Amino acid sequence: MTKIKLLIVDDEIEFASTLAERMELRGIETQIANNGQEALEKVYFSPPDLVILDLKMPDMDGLEVLQGIKALHPSIEVIMLTGHGSTASGIEGMEKGAFDYLMKPVDLNDLLEKLKLAYEKHSKA
């Protein structure tokens, strides 16, 4: 069976690496990027199937990164993570092409469910 390739983009290195470790334990091939530029480079050179993307990062806004990813590979599905109080930013992300969004701190089961659905969509593309 093909392994899902996942990229986690978050400026919180500890968060990204711990989440990556948990994904690896579940058989998901995971790489991490700690800023928008690094994320786009990884998408360009080693495109993942799915991306988990933090909305607020110091160098590039998550929405900008989302647009960059979609410009490079429209079939990559992106799940946004938002720490904002309202759902507005997540909805804005979906309007710009994100598959879905989750509020931080994420529930792993919710995230895995969304990843599964996103991968199904990606596989059909």
Added chain:
Amino acid sequence: MENSIRQEQIESFGRLMAGFSHDMKNHLGIIRESNGLMGDIIEMNVLGGNETTIDRLKKAIASIESRVCITAIMLQHLSGLAHRSDTPCSSFPVNDLLTEECTFLERFARLKQVKQVLEPGEDIPSVYNDPSLLQHIIYRAYLLCLEQLDPNQSLVIITGRNGKNATITFRLNGISQGSLEKVSFNNLLPAIEKLEGTLKKGGENHNDITLTIPSLSVTEK
């Protein structure tokens, strides 16, 4: 001039609080994932160890997870509460604003051993008004209501609609009839006037205080 400085102060404070809650969510995210990773490792039985130790670890992990969830909800509400002061006037759902604030007001009731019950009504209209001023009025009214209540009594907060206006009723369950008549809410009146709202005592058992919040037209404020 003084008013505009005050408004800027409120906005600054709101932004600082919103930033704080955002950062706290990031810390919580790391705590949650690290805790989850410990759980994963235990589930995989990598560590070995006797059953009692494993059970104790599992309980501790579950307790951390539960507290993280509670704190995340509180931070969600803190963030919402803080962002209300982003602009002097905005259109907002009264139920949302009240739920956010009651998350933090509940502590005052708990300390007084009064039960807080929130009963958000259905189809409550969003109102265009000053949300941070309404937060202030709710806070003051809530504390005044608590002063009238004794341990084991309850403060029920109900939202409703009155035409295009939204209403918030504070029902003081358990107080003796007529005792509310002596309570003065005069200190709140200037702020309520600024919202162009009203505050009335009444109810079937004369134990209600109802705040009416109108929706202002954009040009009014």
